[in-house]
Amino acid sequence: MNDLFSTKPDVPQESEARLDRIRAGLSRRHAREKRFRLYGVLAIAAALAFVAILFTMILSKGLPAFQQATLSLPVTFSEELIDVDPQPVREAGQSAADFQAASLRWQRDVTLINWNRVLENAVRQIAPDVEIETRDLQSIIDNGERFKLRDAFVADPSILGRTIQMDVLASANVDNWLKGNIDRDLPDAQQQLSADARALADRLYEEGHIRMAFAWHIFTNVDSRSAPASAGLAGAFMGSLYMMLVVIVLAVPIGVASAIYLEEFAPKNRLTDLIEVNINNLAAVPSIVFGLLGAAVFINYFRLPLSAPIVGGLVLTLMTLPTIIIATRSALRAVPPSLRQAALGLGASKTQTVFHHVLPVTYPGILTATIIGVAQALGETAPLLLIGMNAFVAAVPGSPFEQSTALPVQIFLWQGNENRNFFEARTSAAIIVLLGLMISLNAIAIFLRSRLERRR
Amino acid sequence: MTHNQETETAAMNMSSSQFVQDQLNASEPRSNEMKTRVIAKDVNVFYGAKQALFDVSVNVPDKAVIAFIGPSGCGKSTFLRCLNRMNDTIEGCRVEGEIRLDGQDVYDPKIDVVELRARVGMVFQKPNPFPKSIFENVAYGPKIHGLASNKTELEEIVVTSLKKAGLFEEVKDRLREPGTGLSGGQQQRLCIARAIAVSPEVILMDEPCSALDPIATAKIEELIDELRANFTIAIVTHSMQQAARVSQRTAFFHLGVLVEEGPTEQIFTAPSDKRTQDYVTGRFG
Ligand SMILES: Nc1ncnc2c1ncn2[C@@H]1O[C@H](COP(=O)(O)OP(=O)(O)OP(=O)(O)O)[C@@H](O)[C@H]1O
Ligand SMILES: [Mg+2]
Numbered sequence: 001m002n003d004l005f006s007t008k009p010d011v012p013q014e015s016e017a018r019l020d021r022i023r024a025g026l027s028r029r030h031a032r033e034k035r036f037r038l039y040g041v042l043a044i045a046a047a048l049a050f051v052a053i054l055f056t057m058i059l060s061k062g063l064p065a066f067q068q069a070t071l072s073l074p075v076t077f078s079e080e081l082i083d084v085d086p087q088p089v090r091e092a093g094q095s096a097a098d099f100q101a102a103s104l105r106w107q108r109d110v111t112l113i114n115w116n117r118v119l120e121n122a123v124r125q126i127a128p129d130v131e132i133e134t135r136d137l138q139s140i141i142d143n144g145e146r147f148k149l150r151d152a153f154v155a156d157p158s159i160l161g162r163t164i165q166m167d168v169l170a171s172a173n174v175d176n177w178l179k180g181n182i183d184r185d186l187p188d189a190q191q192q193l194s195a196d197a198r199a200l201a202d203r204l205y206e207e208g209h210i211r212m213a214f215a216w217h218i219f220t221n222v223d224s225r226s227a228p229a230s231a232g233l234a235g236a237f238m239g240s241l242y243m244m245l246v247v248i249v250l251a252v253p254i255g256v257a258s259a260i261y262l263e264e265f266a267p268k269n270r271l272t273d274l275i276e277v278n279i280n281n282l283a284a285v286p287s288i289v290f291g292l293l294g295a296a297v298f299i300n301y302f303r304l305p306l307s308a309p310i311v312g313g314l315v316l317t318l319m320t321l322p323t324i325i326i327a328t329r330s331a332l333r334a335v336p337p338s339l340r341q342a343a344l345g346l347g348a349s350k351t352q353t354v355f356h357h358v359l360p361v362t363y364p365g366i367l368t369a370t371i372i373g374v375a376q377a378l379g380e381t382a383p384l385l386l387i388g389m390n391a392f393v394a395a396v397p398g399s400p401f402e403q404s405t406a407l408p409v410q411i412f413l414w415q416g417n418e419n420r421n422f423f424e425a426r427t428s429a430a431i432i433v434l435l436g437l438m439i440s441l442n443a444i445a446i447f448l449r450s451r452l453e454r455r456r
Numbered sequence: 457m458t459h460n461q462e463t464e465t466a467a468m469n470m471s472s473s474q475f476v477q478d479q480l481n482a483s484e485p486r487s488n489e490m491k492t493r494v495i496a497k498d499v500n501v502f503y504g505a506k507q508a509l510f511d512v513s514v515n516v517p518d519k520a521v522i523a524f525i526g527p528s529g530c531g532k533s534t535f536l537r538c539l540n541r542m543n544d545t546i547e548g549c550r551v552e553g554e555i556r557l558d559g560q561d562v563y564d565p566k567i568d569v570v571e572l573r574a575r576v577g578m579v580f581q582k583p584n585p586f587p588k589s590i591f592e593n594v595a596y597g598p599k600i601h602g603l604a605s606n607k608t609e610l611e612e613i614v615v616t617s618l619k620k621a622g623l624f625e626e627v628k629d630r631l632r633e634p635g636t637g638l639s640g641g642q643q644q645r646l647c648i649a650r651a652i653a654v655s656p657e658v659i660l661m662d663e664p665c666s667a668l669d670p671i672a673t674a675k676i677e678e679l680i681d682e683l684r685a686n687f688t689i690a691i692v693t694h695s696m697q698q699a700a701r702v703s704q705r706t707a708f709f710h711l712g713v714l715v716e717e718g719p720t721e722q723i724f725t726a727p728s729d730k731r732t733q734d735y736v737t738g739r740f741g
Contacts (some may be wrong), residue, residue, distance in 0.1 A: 268547065338584035342647070344545055345580070346597040346654060347573035356596070357586055 058435070062428025068229065069170035069178050070213040071141065071204065073122040076163040077153060081118055084109045087157045110154055115146035119168065126209050127200065136197040140204075142169040144227025169217070170210055172229040174201045178210065181425075218429060222394050223410065231426070233433055235396050239309045239389070239404030240378060240437070246313025246400060247320055247377045252370050254317075255324030262325070263332040264354050283322035290319045291383025299387060307388040310400040315387060316377035323373040324366075331365030332358060364449045371445035375438050381408040407434045491518040493658060493688045494539060499553035501534050501543065508534045511553075512714045514707050516658070521680060521689045523699035523720065526709030527735065532692040533581070535709070536660045538562075539690065540576035541569050557658070574601050577656035581663040581692075583643035585635035585650070590627050593635040593646055594618060597654035613653055621649035622679050641672030648679065652687070659683065661691040665698065677702050696736055700724055708732045 088102040116138055123137055124130070145168040152166070153159060173192040176182050178201060188195055204210040221232030266272045294315035298304045304311050335358050343353040384390070389409050397404035405413070411430045494516035501509040509531045516522050516539075524532040534543070541562060543549045555562040562572060574597075585593050594614040597603075604610035614631075618624035623645040627638070635646050644664055651659055661680070665673040680689060680702045693699050699706055700720060707717040708731070716723060716732045727733045 336584075338580065338582060339586070341542065341545070341580060342584040342586060342650075343596075345540065345542060345573060345578035346600070346650065347570050348596075348600055349570050352600055356600075361587060 058428050058431050061425060062430075062432045064179060065425035065429035066215050066218065066432075067212040068215040068217075069175040069201075069205075069210050071123075071168050071170050071210050073119070073166055073168060073209070074125055074163050075118060075122045075149060075166045076125070077118070077149075077159050077161060078121070079161050081121075082113055082153065082160055084113065087154075107154060110150055113150070115149045116141075118149055119146060122166075123200075123204075126207075127203065130200055130203070132196045132200055133194075136194045137200065139193055139197050140171055140174045140201050142171045142227050142229040144224055144230045145169055167213065169229045170201070174210070175229055177201055178205055178212075218433075222396055223392065223405070223413075224394060225392065233407065233410060233430055235393055236405045236407045236410035236430075237433070237437075238396050239312070239393075240407040240434075242309035242397065242400040242404070243313040243316055243406060244374060244378055246310060247316050247374055248370070250313070251317040251320040251324055251373060251377075255321050255369075255373075256328050256366055258321075259325045259328035259332060260354060260359070263329045264358070265350065279322050279325055283326055286382075287319055287380055288382040288386065290315050291386030293318065294383060294387050305401055305403070307391045307393065307403045307405070308401050309389075309397060309404050309406070311387050312384050312389050312406060313400060315383045316380060319380065319383065320373040320377045323376065324369050327369030327372065328362070328366050331362040331369065334365070335361050363452045367445055367449050367452065371442060375441055378438060378441070379408055379434070381406075381412055384409050385412075407437070492516065493518040493558065494690075495554075495556045496535075496538070497554040497556075499535070499538060499551065499555060501531070501538060501552070502550045503546070504548045508712050509538075510712045512709075512712075514714055514717050516688060516690055517705060518688050519684060519686070520705065521684050521691060521703040522705045522707060523703035524690065524692045524707050524709060525694070525696065525699050525735070526715075528694075530709040531712045532709050533662050536578075536662055536690060536692055539658070539660055540573050540578055542573075542578065544569060574654055575656055576658040576660060577651035577654055579644070579647050579651050579659065579661040579664050581666055583640055583647050583667065585638070585643050585646050587634060587636050589632045590618075590635045590638070590646060591631040594649050594653045597650060601654060603654070617649040617653035618646075620652055620679070620683070621645045622675050623649055641668045641675070644668060644672070645676065645679070648676070652683065656687065658688045658690065661689065663692050663694060666694065673698070696724070696738075708735060710735070 085106065088099065088106050090099045094102075119141055120134060120137055123141070148166070148168060152164070170178075173182075174197075177184075177193060177198060182191070191198065193201070201210065217230050218232045219237070220234050221230050222235040223233075224231040262272060262275065294311055298311045298314050299306055304314075339357055339361065340353055343357045344350075348356065384406055389405050390413060391403065391405065392413075393403045393405050395403070407430065411427055411434065414430060415427045492515040496515075497513045499509055499512040500507060512531075512535055514522075514535075524535065526532055537543045537546075538551055538555060539557075539562070541551075543551055551563060557572070557576065561567070586596065588596075591614055594617050595604075595610055598610060598613050604613055615624060618627065623642060626642060627633075627646075635643065638646060644667065648661075648664070665676055668676065677698060680691065683689060691699075691703065703720045705718065706720045706723040708715045708723060708727075708729075710731050716727060716729045718728075723732060724736050727736060
């Protein structure tokens with residue numbers, strides 16, 4: 001040290017030369033640093049650009065699907081068309097079974113009513129001068145909407161003979177036609193709708209009888225093949241929710257507990273080494289293999305129902321476990337040993353040390369691991385195909401044991417559907433719903449984590 | 457100054473006979489026939505295949521301060537950790553030999569380490585408060601050992617411990633704030649308060665002042681001097697002056713061997729071993 005300072009005034013040239021060398025190197029070093037920063041900025045910009053492109057594409061494609069052509073019709077529940085006995089009431093002395101049978105018979109009769117005719121009359125009422133064949137006219141209304149009339153009547157038979165203003169979905173073809181998704185110049189032979197139907201749709205749209213309304217049914221309806229316009233995500237959404245629930249209930253406690261045991265309590269020997277290696281390997285196993293395993297074990301061996309969220313949840317749990325275990329272990333490993341020593345030195349037992357001091361510090365890390373794992377599971381498709389969750393299910397599952405599909409599988413199914421409507425917009429709409437679910441999941445995680453971190 | 461006043465009042469609160477006894481202990485020149493608290497005999501410690509301590513035998517006297525000195529890596533911390541079995545927590549560490557606390561074998565398999573560590577507290581080289589409030593830091597030990605039967609009692613223990621550690625005045629308005637938000641010296645005193653809140657019989661301190669400035673160091677030395685009245689203290693230090701100031705007995709370690717142990721004055725003024733002399737006069741280490 002002393003030499004350094006004393007040589008400076010004595011040999012200025014030498015020190016100058018030394019400084020020059022440092023300076024020469026400096027500019028190179030700075031250049032390298034600048035270059036590296038530039039790469040970083042470029043990488044971030046590229047990533048952001050891709051995300052932006054992805055989102056604009058999905059949103060621009062999918063958002064229109066949330067608006068759907070809807071007819072506003074004055075529906076007359078005319079006695080002439082709705083020709084059924086009055087709704088049975090339970091008479092004194094009638095057994096429950098008898099009453100049930102009578103009710104069912106009545107409901108069947110109601111279903112057999114020509115509701116399409118009721119709808120047709122309503123349309124003809126708002127466009128009295130139009131000459132159009134019944135088949136063409138009915139093609140502008142979604143096939144499933146007649147059940148809406150039936151349900152309204154069953155719910156309140158007193159509407160018989162009255163006229164009620166009702167919103168019914170236009171058919172998918174009309175929706176596409178009005179949105180301009182179909183080339184208007186195509187010859188009749190290539191059009192889905194007849195010329196008369198197209199003209200009627202245009203006219204009703206101009207007169208305001210058809211308008212674009214928010215498609216709530218995407219969230220409340222289940223998938224449908226016969227009535228594509230009214231197909232919704234409710235079933236898939238609930239299926240995904242149940243699976244998420246199963247994953248959270250099973251994978252998080254099991255994963256965190258195994259991680260704690262392996263990291264804090266297990267002796268370090270051959271066996272635990274082997275377990276560690278295998279957990280790491282499991283994390284790298286392709287998800288479709290877990291699907292095969294699930295089909296073989298849960299369905300063939302344990303006889304759990306096919307296509308049920310419980311099986312999907314179990315398969316996804318297996319898939320998520322390694323992620324959670326590995327991330328939790330690394331969170332535990334990051335806790336400074338001094339914290340453990342402090343607790344142990346005070347006479348805390350091993351368990352007290354872990355649960356009072358080590359674990360609370362790792363909550364944010366475990367939470368992040370959980371969210372990553374669950375989000376991954378939520379977006380997983382391949383294993384679900386192998387346990388039959390790609391089946392067409394037209395009902396909202398009431399429990400994890402009922403048949404259901406899942407959001408990503410629904411996207412896959414719609415994407416593969418030849419129907420232009422699905423192909424063009426429904427898939428993107430479903431993707432938006434799935435992304436929305438994931439983003440809210442992440443938002444909750446970030447919120448919880450910041451709260452946990454603030455508490456410390 | 458406030459320190460001394462506090463000690464005085466604290467002393468007044470003690471039963472008078474104990475007070476007199478302590479005063480006698482403190483003023484009496486420590487002789488060789490002090491009561492021993494901890495006896496270590498032929499202790500060998502291995503980290504895996506590497507031996508870190510060789511046949512160390514030393515007696516830790518009751519209600520006194522013993523200092524462990526020696527060059528870096530000579531095994532002072534290792535030996536200190538043997539006394540409350542903190543070595544158990546180190547992978548691959550093996551202890552041989554005999555260590556007795558009040559005649560009881562510390563390494564007896566029947567011994568409960570939780571109880572042992574409640575009796576033999578430890579302050580570490582680096583301040584390591586829990587990432588919790590100041591209050592909870594001090595209250596944790598009494599809580600897990602069930603030393604306080606109700607909340608007021610617990611608060612009393614916390615306040616007394618903080619006062620003994622000379623920290624109370626500085627933190628009394630922010631007991632609910634995190635202990636990690638204190639300065640390094642305050643953190644170390646918090647760790648000392650945390651250790652004495654359990655009322656251990658022996659306190660092990662591994663270089664408690666190595667991260668502290670001279671003022672904080674002086675405070676802690678003052679504290680050690682006060683604690684001596686009630687506790688048995690073993691302290692590892694690299695500062696010869698500190699050893700001389702706070703301890704009654706000194707043990708000099710070198711390359712895993714206990715070279716010499718005796719009254720502090722004797723070690724510093726008339727060591728019998730050449731290595732000790734070289735070390736205390738600063739010729740190596
Ligand atoms: N956890 C460990 N694993 C392996 N060897 C260790 C471990 N801890 C200490 N040692 C070895 O044991 C010997 C004594 O270490 P120890 O920490 O007791 O020294 P020390 O006297 O406290 O040194 P310092 O004054 O630097 O703290 C050293 O050679 C060290 O390398
Ligand atoms: Mg040490």
